[in-house]
Every structure is written in structure tokens, then in C-alpha cells.
Amino acid sequence: MSTLKKVGLGALVVLILLVALGWWLLRGNPAELTFAEVTGTDPVLAEPKAELVPTVKVARPIGFPDGAVPQAAQGLVVNRFATGLNHPRVIYTMPNGDVLVAETNAPPGRDMGGGITGWFAGLLFARAGADVPSADRIVLLRDADGDGVAEQTFVLREGLSSPSGIAWHDGRLYVANHDAVLRFAYQEGATQITGPGEKLMDLPPAGNHWMRNILLNPEGTRLYVAVGSASNIGERGMEIEQGRAAIHELNLETGRARIYGAGLRNPNGLAWNPWSDELWTTVNERDMLGSDLVPDYLTNVPVGVNYGWPWVYWNDVFDERVEAPMPSFFTEYTRTPEYALGPHVAPLGLVFTQEGSRMGPRFGRGAFVAQHGSWNRKPAVGYDVVFVRFDERGNPLGKPVPVLESFLAGNGETYGRPTWVAFDGTGALLVSDDTGNTIWRVIAPGAQPAPAAQRIRSESFRPQGELRGSPEEVFTQPRAGGAAAGP
Numbered sequence: 059m060s061t062l063k064k065v066g067l068g069a070l071v072v073l074i075l076l077v078a079l080g081w082w083l084l085r086g087n088p089a090e091l092t093f094a095e096v097t098g099t100d101p102v103l104a105e106p107k108a109e110l111v112p113t114v115k116v117a118r119p120i121g122f123p124d125g126a127v128p129q130a131a132q133g134l135v136v137n138r139f140a141t142g143l144n145h146p147r148v149i150y151t152m153p154n155g156d157v158l159v160a161e162t163n164a165p166p167g168r169d170m171g172g173g174i175t176g177w178f179a180g181l182l183f184a185r186a187g188a189d190v191p192s193a194d195r196i197v198l199l200r201d202a203d204g205d206g207v208a209e210q211t212f213v214l215r216e217g218l219s220s221p222s223g224i225a226w227h228d229g230r231l232y233v234a235n236h237d238a239v240l241r242f243a244y245q246e247g248a249t250q251i252t253g254p255g256e257k258l259m260d261l262p263p264a265g266n267h268w269m270r271n272i273l274l275n276p277e278g279t280r281l282y283v284a285v286g287s288a289s290n291i292g293e294r295g296m297e298i299e300q301g302r303a304a305i306h307e308l309n310l311e312t313g314r315a316r317i318y319g320a321g322l323r324n325p326n327g328l329a330w331n332p333w334s335d336e337l338w339t340t341v342n343e344r345d346m347l348g349s350d351l352v353p354d355y356l357t358n359v360p361v362g363v364n365y366g367w368p369w370v371y372w373n374d375v376f377d378e379r380v381e382a383p384m385p386s387f388f389t390e391y392t393r394t395p396e397y398a399l400g401p402h403v404a405p406l407g408l409v410f411t412q413e414g415s416r417m418g419p420r421f422g423r424g425a426f427v428a429q430h431g432s433w434n435r436k437p438a439v440g441y442d443v444v445f446v447r448f449d450e451r452g453n454p455l456g457k458p459v460p461v462l463e464s465f466l467a468g469n470g471e472t473y474g475r476p477t478w479v480a481f482d483g484t485g486a487l488l489v490s491d492d493t494g495n496t497i498w499r500v501i502a503p504g505a506q507p508a509p510a511a512q513r514i515r516s517e518s519f520r521p522q523g524e525l526r527g528s529p530e531e532v533f534t535q536p537r538a539g540g541a542a543a544g545p
Contacts, residue, residue, distance in 0.1 A: 406430050
């Protein structure tokens with residue numbers, strides 16, 4: 059055999075080996091559990107499958123065809139509330155019905171986390187339509203005639219820096235850029251903000267997760283700010299994670315801030331549970347443990363809580379990949395999330411049913427969640443809006459109920475990506491679609507406006523000077539008058 063033939067044969071063998079290696083690396087770890095098994099209040103936690111290269115299944119956005127709309131649950135109808143927007147994300151409805159929308163994306167030079175994970179993520183996010191330049195502005199949409207279509211669009215404020223969170227109270231508009239919280243003087247009804255913004259607090263900038271959602275307490279005295287992590291599992295050291303993977307509380311009267319809840323890899327939607335007055339959030343959990351791990355979740359956030367990131371997930375399951383030293387007695391105080399939405403669904407926007415909402419009895423008590431969709435699961439999941447039912451005491455139950463079915467078009471394509479949810483002034487649900495540049499409106503025609511939620515109240519336990527008998531007895535022994543003790 060000639061030298062040339064030997065070289066050619068050797069090159070062919072090397073090529074075949076490279077193709078086989080590429081196939082092996084990119085085949086990933088497809089899901090083995092049903093999606094029902096990995097959702098709800100008691101999800102199945104699969105055995106972890108640590109990945110050097112993430113499982114990849116990216117859907118390329120193509121937009122909805124003319125006249126087409128997302129498929130809604132029975133009894134609901136969908137229409138385009140606004141179109142032609144520029145990567146719309148967060149939606150906020152003013153008391154007068156004006157709808158504010160953050161047209162935004164990651165800041166320039168966004169750090170995707172470094173290493174092979176960051177490199178892959180950059181490529182995949184580009185394919186998913188997440189690499190468009192940020193418009194850095196907030197627009198106002200107005201449906202003056204109440205027909206369910208915004209006929210007026212105004213640029214409320216430009217020159218922001220990857221804005222996301224929006225909140226308003228008593229003539230002041232709060233906006234969270236990726237690196238700071240600002241406050242503007244703003245009277246509802248105005249179509250432009252011209253005055254300077256006042257910086258209230260600095261935030262850890264950008265990082266792997268750049269969105270910064272905010273929420274005011276009902277009195278308008280405290281502001282809650284969600285800040286995601288700069289990495290997947292702290293692989294770049296925990297120093298850069300200071301102030302991240304957490305929800306901050308800013309006292310607007312004193313200017314002091316504190317960490318309110320921690321160990322939340324990427325918290326996003328913030329909302330008050332109307333039955334318990336608790337703060338709740340959606341959270342995007344860690345990647346590269348396979349398609350069946352780790353469930354993204356919906357949970358309450360009691361003050362001082364820690365949900366375990368990066369060392370543990372789902373209360374006490376250790377992530378053996380984490381190299382940073384774990385705090386002492388850590389699992390003694392980590393908390394189990396309340397409700398699994400499923401691995402890699404990427405939940406973002408969150409809103410509870412409220413007085414005046416018109417989604418019908420089937421969606422009468424619970425929470426709506428916009429799921430941006432997976433890029434690292436086989437098969438792909440998310441790309442939809444779901445409803446989580448809550449019981450009369452304000453606790454989630456059952457499995458996620460589809461509201462808007464998957465936006466996936468098949469063949470590796472998707473019509474859009476649901477991002478945020480909010481109710482408009484008529485009680486319809488608004489859904490932002492950032493790659494489709496559209497705000498969708500969902501309503502149950504003829505549905506009566508929902509009544510106000512009834513706050514769950516209970517009698518406090520009486521103080522005791524000493525412990526007598528078993529602590530369990532306080533829940534079982536009758537009180538005076540025959541009523542059983544309990545919350």
C-alpha cells in the first residue's frame with residue numbers, strides 16, 4: 059500500500075473517530091421519567107448524570123404565522139394585545155389600565171459563566187434568539203377603548219441599562235436595571251418620564267443571569283429584588299456570587315438593604331400569595347445533571363430562608379460537583395421548595411389570580427407561570443404558560459395545568475417564548491413573548507370577575523412559660539370551648 063493511501067486511510071479513521079466522539083458528546087442524556095413524575099409537590103428525583111457537555115435541544119424561534127395564535131385551554135380565547143415590540147419581557151399594569159413593558163435583553167459583554175459551559179451557552183442562546191441587542195427602554199401600551207388591543211404605544215423612558223423589574227406606588231416608578239435600582243417621579247397617565255432617576259441601591263451586575271425583578275410590599279415601604287447567580291454551581295468561586303442567588307429587601311424609609319432569602323440559583327417572578335400574604339417566587343435550578351434534574355420550582359420565601367444553592371438541591375440532595383466549601387450545619391436549615399414545575403422549563407413570570415381576573419372557574423384559585431422553555435433537555439419542555447392550583451389555605455397542589463400550550467412548532471423550531479404574565483385592566487391575562495415581539499391576551503369570554511381572595515387567618519398559640527408533655531399535644535388537645543388547637 060502506498061504512503062499516500064496509508065495517510066488517506068489514517069485520516070479517514072481519525073475523521074470517523076471524531077464524528078463518533080462528537081455524536082457521543084452531543085447525544086446528551088434524554089429524559090427517562092415522565093414529565094408528570096418530575097412535577098408537583100412530591101417530584102421524583104432521578105439519579106444525577108453529571109455532564110461535561112450539556113444535553114442540547116435548542117428550538118429556533120420563527121414567529122407565529124399571520125393570523126395564528128397560541129393554542130389555549132378549553133374555554134379561553136387568545137388575541138394579539140400588541141405586536142411589533144422589541145424583545146418585550148416584563149409586563150406591569152398600572153392602576154388606570156396602562157400597560158408598561160420592558161423592551162430589554164442582556165447587557166453587552168454579558169458573562170455567560172466561563173469554561174465549556176459558558177461557551178456552549180453563548181452559542182445556544184444565539185440560536186434561541188436571545189442575543190439581540192437590548193432596546194434599554196420601557197414602553198407604555200394603552201387600550202383606551204377596552205377592546206383588548208392596545209392602539210397606542212409610547213416610549214416612556216429610554217437610556218436604561220437592561221431594565222427588567224418594574225413597580226409603581228404613590229407617584230413613583232421603580233425600575234431595576236441589571237446593576238442598580240432606580241426611582242423616578244411618575245404620575246399615572248403620563249406618556250413620558252423626563253426627570254432624572256434616583257439610584258436607590260447598586261446590584262451585582264449582569265453575570266450568567268441578568269434579569270432583576272422587583273416587587274413592592276402593599277404599603278409601598280419595602281422593595282424586594284431578585285438577583286440570579288453568576289454561574290451554574292459556583293464553579294468560578296463564591297466571591298463573585300456575593301449578593302447573588304438571592305432576594306434582597308430594601309427598606310425605602312431608611313435606605314438599608316438586607317438579604318431576605320438565599321440559595322435561590324435564579325429567582326425571577328415575585329408575587330404576594332393573596333391567601334397567606336407570603337412572598338413567592340419562581341426559580342430556575344442548576345444544569346448539567348441530565349434531562350430529569352433538577353426541577354425548576356415555585357416556592358414561598360420566608361425571611362431568612364435558604365434553598366441550598368449551590369451545595370444542595372431539594373433540601374438535602376448534595377451536588378457532588380461543587381468544589382466550594384459548604385457552610386457548617388448547612389442542611390440543618392435549608393428548605394424544600396413547595397412545588398416542582400419540572401427540570402429546565404425556565405419559569406419566569408408569576409402572577410396569582412386576583413380580584414377582577416376573568417379566567418373562569420377552572421382557573422379560579424392559583425398561580426399562572428410563564429415558562430421560557432428549555433435549551434438543555436431532550437425532549438424540549440416549557441415554551442408555555444401553566445396554572446398551578448392552590449387549596450383554600452394557600453398551598454399548591456396537583457400537577458401544572460396548561461393555559462397556553464407549547465409554542466414549539468416541531469422540527470427544532472418554536473413560534474415564540476413566553477416570558478412574563480400580568481393581568482390587564484379588564485381581567486384578562488397578558489403574556490409577553492420576547493422572541494415573537496408580541497404581547498398575547500387570554501380571557502374566558504363571559505366569565506364573571508373573580509372575587510377578592512379571602513386571607514387565611516388563625517388564632518395564635520398562647521405563650522407558655524414552660525414545656526409540659528409532648529410538643530405534639532398542642533396540635534391535638536382541644537382548646538376551651540371544644541375547638542382543636544392548631545394554626
